[in-house]
Amino acid sequence: MSADLVQILDGNTFVVSDARGDIEASLTDPTGLFSFDTRFLSKWVLKIADERLSPLSVDNLQYFEARFFLIRGTGTVYVDAKLSVIRQRAVGDGFLEQLTVLNHDDKAVDVAVRLDADSDFADLFEVKDALEKKGIRKNRVEDGRLVLGYERGPFVRETWISATEPAAIDERGLSFALTLEPHGEWKTDVNVVTALSATGERHDRPKYGSSNREPRPSMARDLDSWLAEAPRLNCDWEPLTEAYRRSLVDLAALRFTTRTMPGHALPAAGLPWFMTLFGRDSIFTSLQALPFAPELAATTLRALGERQGSRVDDFRDEDPGKILHEMRYGEMTAFEERPHSPYYGSSDATALFVVLLDEYERWTGDRALVRELEFEARAALNWIDEYGDLQGNGYVSYKRRNEETGLENQCWKDSWDSISYRNGALPGFPRATCELQGYSYDAKMRGARLAREVWRDGAFADRLEKEAAAFKRRFNRDFWVDDGGYFAVALDADGQKVDSLTSNNGHLLWSGIVDKSKAKSVVRHLVGPALYSGWGIRTLAEGEGRYNPIGYHVGTIWPFDNSFIAWGLRRYGYKAEAAKVAAGILDAAQFFDGRLPEAFGGYPRTLTKHPVQYPTACSPQAWSTGTPLLLLRTMLGLEPVGDQIAVDPALPRSIGRLELLDIPGRWGRVDALGRGRIKT
Amino acid sequence: MTGRSTGGVQSPTDSFFADLATRRHEPLLKSASGSVQFDLVDGERLEHWCVTMDKGDVAVSHKNAKADAIVRLDKATFDGMASGRVNAIAATLRGELVPEGDLGLVLLFQRLFPAPEGADGAADLVARRAR
Numbered sequence: 001m002s003a004d005l006v007q008i009l010d011g012n013t014f015v016v017s018d019a020r021g022d023i024e025a026s027l028t029d030p031t032g033l034f035s036f037d038t039r040f041l042s043k044w045v046l047k048i049a050d051e052r053l054s055p056l057s058v059d060n061l062q063y064f065e066a067r068f069f070l071i072r073g074t075g076t077v078y079v080d081a082k083l084s085v086i087r088q089r090a091v092g093d094g095f096l097e098q099l100t101v102l103n104h105d106d107k108a109v110d111v112a113v114r115l116d117a118d119s120d121f122a123d124l125f126e127v128k129d130a131l132e133k134k135g136i137r138k139n140r141v142e143d144g145r146l147v148l149g150y151e152r153g154p155f156v157r158e159t160w161i162s163a164t165e166p167a168a169i170d171e172r173g174l175s176f177a178l179t180l181e182p183h184g185e186w187k188t189d190v191n192v193v194t195a196l197s198a199t200g201e202r203h204d205r206p207k208y209g210s211s212n213r214e215p216r217p218s219m220a221r222d223l224d225s226w227l228a229e230a231p232r233l234n235c236d237w238e239p240l241t242e243a244y245r246r247s248l249v250d251l252a253a254l255r256f257t258t259r260t261m262p263g264h265a266l267p268a269a270g271l272p273w274f275m276t277l278f279g280r281d282s283i284f285t286s287l288q289a290l291p292f293a294p295e296l297a298a299t300t301l302r303a304l305g306e307r308q309g310s311r312v313d314d315f316r317d318e319d320p321g322k323i324l325h326e327m328r329y330g331e332m333t334a335f336e337e338r339p340h341s342p343y344y345g346s347s348d349a350t351a352l353f354v355v356l357l358d359e360y361e362r363w364t365g366d367r368a369l370v371r372e373l374e375f376e377a378r379a380a381l382n383w384i385d386e387y388g389d390l391q392g393n394g395y396v397s398y399k400r401r402n403e404e405t406g407l408e409n410q411c412w413k414d415s416w417d418s419i420s421y422r423n424g425a426l427p428g429f430p431r432a433t434c435e436l437q438g439y440s441y442d443a444k445m446r447g448a449r450l451a452r453e454v455w456r457d458g459a460f461a462d463r464l465e466k467e468a469a470a471f472k473r474r475f476n477r478d479f480w481v482d483d484g485g486y487f488a489v490a491l492d493a494d495g496q497k498v499d500s501l502t503s504n505n506g507h508l509l510w511s512g513i514v515d516k517s518k519a520k521s522v523v524r525h526l527v528g529p530a531l532y533s534g535w536g537i538r539t540l541a542e543g544e545g546r547y548n549p550i551g552y553h554v555g556t557i558w559p560f561d562n563s564f565i566a567w568g569l570r571r572y573g574y575k576a577e578a579a580k581v582a583a584g585i586l587d588a589a590q591f592f593d594g595r596l597p598e599a600f601g602g603y604p605r606t607l608t609k610h611p612v613q614y615p616t617a618c619s620p621q622a623w624s625t626g627t628p629l630l631l632l633r634t635m636l637g638l639e640p641v642g643d644q645i646a647v648d649p650a651l652p653r654s655i656g657r658l659e660l661l662d663i664p665g666r667w668g669r670v671d672a673l674g675r676g677r678i679k680t
Numbered sequence: 681m682t683g684r685s686t687g688g689v690q691s692p693t694d695s696f697f698a699d700l701a702t703r704r705h706e707p708l709l710k711s712a713s714g715s716v717q718f719d720l721v722d723g724e725r726l727e728h729w730c731v732t733m734d735k736g737d738v739a740v741s742h743k744n745a746k747a748d749a750i751v752r753l754d755k756a757t758f759d760g761m762a763s764g765r766v767n768a769i770a771a772t773l774r775g776e777l778v779p780e781g782d783l784g785l786v787l788l789f790q791r792l793f794p795a796p797e798g799a800d801g802a803a804d805l806v807a808r809r810a811r
Contacts, residue, residue, distance in 0.1 A: 154775035260784040306784055310708055310791035313767075334773035341770040375710040 005031065010064045010092040010207065011256055012036055012268070012275040012329075013194065019055040021068040021087040021097075022046060025120065030127045032119075033095065033159075034272070035194040037330035039127065040094070040148070040159040043118040044192075046087065048072055048101075048111060053085060062220060063253035065090045083111065083180075092207025094159070094193040101187075103180035113176040115190065121150035121157050123330035124273065125338055135331075139171040146174065147195075155334055158196040160204070164189040226252045230292050231663045233632070236656025237676075239590045243628045246594035250620040251289060251629075255296075258303050266299040267626070270598075270618035277303055277327040277342070279349030280412060281622050283356050288563060288626030290363050291633050291663055297360040298369055304353055305376040307342055309383075314401040315339050317410075321383030323349040325407070338405055345407040347388060347398040347436055350380045351443035358446030361454070362640040365666030370454045381447045381464070384440045390430045394474060395491060396440050397432035411436060412561075413504075413539065417546055418553035419490050422500050424545025427492035434487050435504045437475050438511030444468035445512065476515045485521035487514075501525060501541035503558075506565025509572050519572045526565060527577050534605025535588045536562045537581060542602070549602035549612075556599040556614050559585050560623035563630040570634050575650035576678050582631040583652035583680040589628065596624040636660060636672045643667060649674025693720065693755060696762035697729055700792065701740040710736040712788040717747035722755040731789065749785045753777035764794040 004019050013035040017023050023031045025042035033041035046053060053070040060066050070085040082105040088098040103109050121137065135152025145162035146169050165188035167174040178186045193203050226248070233244045255265035256275055267289070268274060269281035282304070286297035309322035316339045317325075325346035332338040339345075354377055361370050370377075388396035400406035409418060411433045419433060420426055444464045452461035479487045481499050488497035489504050505522050508514050514522055525531055530541035536557035540547050546554045562585050569578035588611040589596050598621040601612030636658070637648030645667050651658060655676040662669040690698070700706070712733040720727040728744040757776050760766030768790040771777055779786045 155773075156775060260787055305711065306787045308791075311793070311795035313796055315796065316767075329773055334770055334775075336767070336770050341767060341773060372711060375707060 006058055006060065006066055006068075007272050008060070008062075008064050008066050008089065008091045008095075009253065009272055009275065013091055013093065014272040014275065015041075015089065015091050015095055016272060017044070019058050019068070020046070020053055020070055021055075021066075021089065022052070025122075025127075032122075032127075033192060033194070034124065035094070036197050037124040037276070037328050037333070038157055038197065039122045039124075040119055040157070040194045040197075041117065041192060042120040042122065043116055045116040046070070046085070046099075047114040047116070048083070048085070050112070050114065056084070061088075062223065063249070064092065065220075083109070090206070093203040094191070094195075094206045096206045097190040097192065099188050099190060100185055101178070101180065102185045103183060106182045108182055108184070109180050111178050111180060111186075113178065114173060115175075116173040117146060117148065117161055117192075118172065119148040119150070119159050121148075121331070123332045124328070125330060125332045134335075141169050141171060145169070146171070152331065152335070155331060156196050157331075160191070160193040160195040162191050164191075223249070223252050226293075229664075232659075232661040234657075234659040234661070236658070237654060239594065240586055240628070240655060240658070243586060243589045243594035243596075244632070247625050247628045248292070250595065250625040251285075251293065251296075251622075254285075254620065254622050254625060260306060261299060261302060264299040264302075265296065266303055267296050267622045269623075270621040273618050274621075276329075277307075277324070279304060279323045279325050279346050280352065283349060283352045284560060284564070285622040285626040287356055287359060288560075288623065288630040290359060291638055291665070292629050294360065294364050294664060297356055298364075298366065301353070301357055301360065301369065301373060304349070305373050308376050308379060309344050313344075316341070316343055317345040317400055317402050317406050319344070319383060319387035321350065321379035321381075322387065323353045323380060325349060325410070339402055343406070345398075345400055345402070345410050347396055347410040347433075348412065348439050350383045350388065351396070351436070351439035353377070353380050354443035354447050354450075355439060358450055361450065363665045365643070367454050370450055374455050377447065377450065378460075381443060384443065385467075388436075388440070391432075391493070393432075393491075393495060394471065395432040395478075396436040397430035397491075398436075399429040399431075413553040415552045417551075418539075419498060420500055420540075420544070420546045420554070421498050422544055427490065427498050430493055431490050431498070433490040433504065434475075434479050435507040435511070437471070437479070438508045438513040441468050441471055441475070441513040442511040444471070472513050472515070475513055476518060480518065484525075485518075486525050487518075487522065500544045500546075501530060503531065503537050503539050503561050503565065506537060506561070506568050509568025510564050511568075512571060514572070516572075519574075523569065523572070523574050523577055526569070527580060529604075532581075532584075533557060533602050535584045535600070535611050537565055538602040539599075547602075550614060552599070552614070555602040557588075557602055557611075558599045558624075559588070559596040559627040560621075563627040563634070566631060566634040570637060570650075575637070575648075576680075578634050579650050579652045579678040580680040582635050583654060585627060586631060586652075587654075594628075595620055596627050597621070598624055632660060636674050638663065638672060640665065645670055645672075647672040647674075650678055651676040652678050652680040654680070691755070692759045692762040693729075696758075696792075697731075697740050700731070700738060704738060705736050706738050706792065707736055708791045709733045709738060709788060712736075712785055714748035714782055714785045715745075716749045716751065716785050716789050717744070718758065719750060719752040720755040720758050721753065727755060733785070733789070747781070749779060749781035749783065751777055751779045751786055761790075761793045764796045767796070768793055 015033050016031045023044035032039040056069040068087040084102050086100040148159040150157045256268035267285040269278040282300045286300045309318040322344045324342040327342040328340035333340045390397045398410035448461040448464040451457045488499050489502045490498040531537050540554045548555045566578040566581045591610045598616045599614040639646045651674045653676040658674050661671045715732045718729045730741045732739045
């Protein structure tokens with residue numbers, strides 16, 4: 001995707017345009033107005049006297065609002081600097097475009113303004129694959145508006161376009177004939193509405209419309225109050241303050257509301273192409289954000305609980321008790337050409353659901369939610385043994401049942417070559433990756449606590465703890481690579497170790513499944529030269545067969561991965577090592593203006609003076625956005641203990657003094673302070 | 681397994697609700713409290729089915745009262761859902777059913793529809809474990 005594209009969004013409605021504000025969808029530039037995974041505008045081109053305009057500048061006012069300053073002429077030669085155009089656009093149930101044409105001349109002028117409009121109503125899944133539409137597209141002019149329409153049986157999608165100033169409307173767009181006085185201006189509001197969409201709701205105007213213009217749009221007020229609710233950070237080291245603010249604003253943009261819970265938001269996975277409910281991504285991000293915005297976790301738990309699997313469905317890789325992987329709303333999902341209604345092909349989200357529920361209660365004391373979700377949490381715990389253990393060997397493993405459109409790798413490292421032996425060979429399926437076992441262990445331990453303290457079921461708690469203890473013993477025996485002193489990334493279908501050295505070891509610390517006696521060796525690897533680059537911990541160690549510093553899961557560094565590893569290091573008491581990991585990632589954040597990418601290159605820091613970004617289409621990515629938040633927690637050593645919060649700072653020296661004020665939780669609001677003392 | 685057609689005169693819809701009515705308690709609905717009404721369009725006829733849920737206790741009736749959620753659809757579509765041929769969420773995205781009101785209740789209710797015919801995940805699982 002071109003770097004100069006402009007994105008604005010509200011929930012899962014978003015606009016991607018070029019720097020002029022124009023939309024001309026093509027395979028290389030997937031621009032458009034999108035809502036609920038459907039493109040509602042694929043063409044939106046502004047012309048004056050039948051000519052395209054040139055951008056002078058773009059203001060990204062807020063994540064939901066942009067302003068384009070345009071001038072006539074192309075390239076560097078301006079035909080006419082006496083006329084300029086401002087397009088201001090705010091997204092929500094479509095968008096409102098406020099169009100202003102300014103005459104800078106001392107003579108009156110006639111101007112022909114044209115907006116070309118069309119839509120291909122492509123499903124997001126089709127945008128990249130350029131598939132043929134199976135339904136009928138038909139545009140019409142009706143009641144003073146242009147209606148772009150698409151129909152496939154009962155599946156109907158419509159875009160409505162109208163203007164507040166008189167316009168000649170035809171099936172291809174809107175024309176305005178105007179006369180501008182000397183130094184005069186002309187304005188119109190153009191409403192582009194996603195009138196009929198996947199929700200079944202009908203809209204007849206954009207959310208932030210011209211008829212209810214307010215001094216500040218409600219979304220701006222909402223952002224202000226979101227920022228005001230979050231803890232305040234004071235820090236000597238400016239880059240951290242910047243990364244913190246960037247994270248909070250991006251997290252606000254990533255909020256997604258499902259129709260079943262209006263007014264409540266959860267974190268979607270990434271902007272703009274992954275603005276939907278994901279099991280794994282929404283849970284990890286909610287965990288990272290718990291000390292800052294705990295309501296995200298509550299909504300995530302409810303939304304995932306409501307959609308928990310209840311039957312065996314091979315197409316959706318669904319089992320009773322399983323937590324979903326991804327929900328989509330587009331045409332291909334509707335007609336079951338894709339399994340995302342929702343798709344359940346994730347082997348970690350179910351255990352992580354229980355982990356989040358427990359961690360949420362520890363922070364907030366919200367036992368009502370733990371009671372409300374008792375059935376779902378028990379069903380999730382049951383899934384681990386009943387369905388997650390595919391081979392009957394006691395370990396959770398995955399092998400997709402939907403061979404056509406399902407996901408092959410159902411762990412967070414979901415690319416085709418992410419799980420390999422030292423020599424680079426790939427194992428067959430099922431694969432029992434090690435972190436899945438860690439999450440399962442943690443889920444049982446945490447489930448036991450919930451059972452004992454909230455559900456008042458001591459027998460169930462005892463059973464879970466007993467199972468967990470036995471499981472931990474077996475795991476430490478079966479996954480341990482003796483001659484390496486670390487845990488294998490997986491067991492293959494024959495129960496043999498997939499013996500490469502990976503960052504997954506850090507997740508095992510986070511889950512608490514590592515025997516105390518083995519932790520030291522694991523930590524030595526995590527911060528040793530094969531895994532630690534100076535910026536962060538690589539997904540796969542240098543020296544392994546498939547190692548590639550710019551390979552997606554085989555050598556790049558994932559900030560989110562590192563934030564959970566830092567948490568794991570703290571869990572086992574390795575404070576200095578946790579601070580070192582935090583320092584590297586936060587140093588890297590400076591090179592991305594405080595916005596950590598999904599992943600960056602695994603080159604040694606001594607080789608590249610800056611972290612090399614891995615090219616991905618989505619930014620911000622939710623769990624990268626959550627990374628500075630979790631790192632703040634690990635550096636300050638924040639941990640709920642009963643009704644209090646413990647603070648045990650271990651900060652890199654470079655950070656200096658750090659205060660996090662008004663941390664919300666079951667204790668009300670408290671402050672945490674620390675001073676950097678650790679040399680990293 | 682619920683709602684399997686018994687063959688003969690009873691439609692899958694009728695046996696689904698009949699089966700649900702006899703159960704009285706359904707753990708899958710433990711988190712649901714409220715009522716969902718299905719307005720089933722069968723040619724000229726409109727059939728109402730109302731399900732009241734209270735933390736897992738369920739009651740089925742034909743009454744056409746004010747429900748927390750109302751779902752309107754063709755009876756043929758409900759027959760499909762009740763027999764595992766039609767996935768309720770995909771059908772909603774297609775526009776075949778139009779839910780109004782408390783959509784969370786509808787989402788919880790759809791847990792009761794049976795697995796697709798021919799889903800062999802469980803059998804497969806057993807086979808793999810037996811290896």
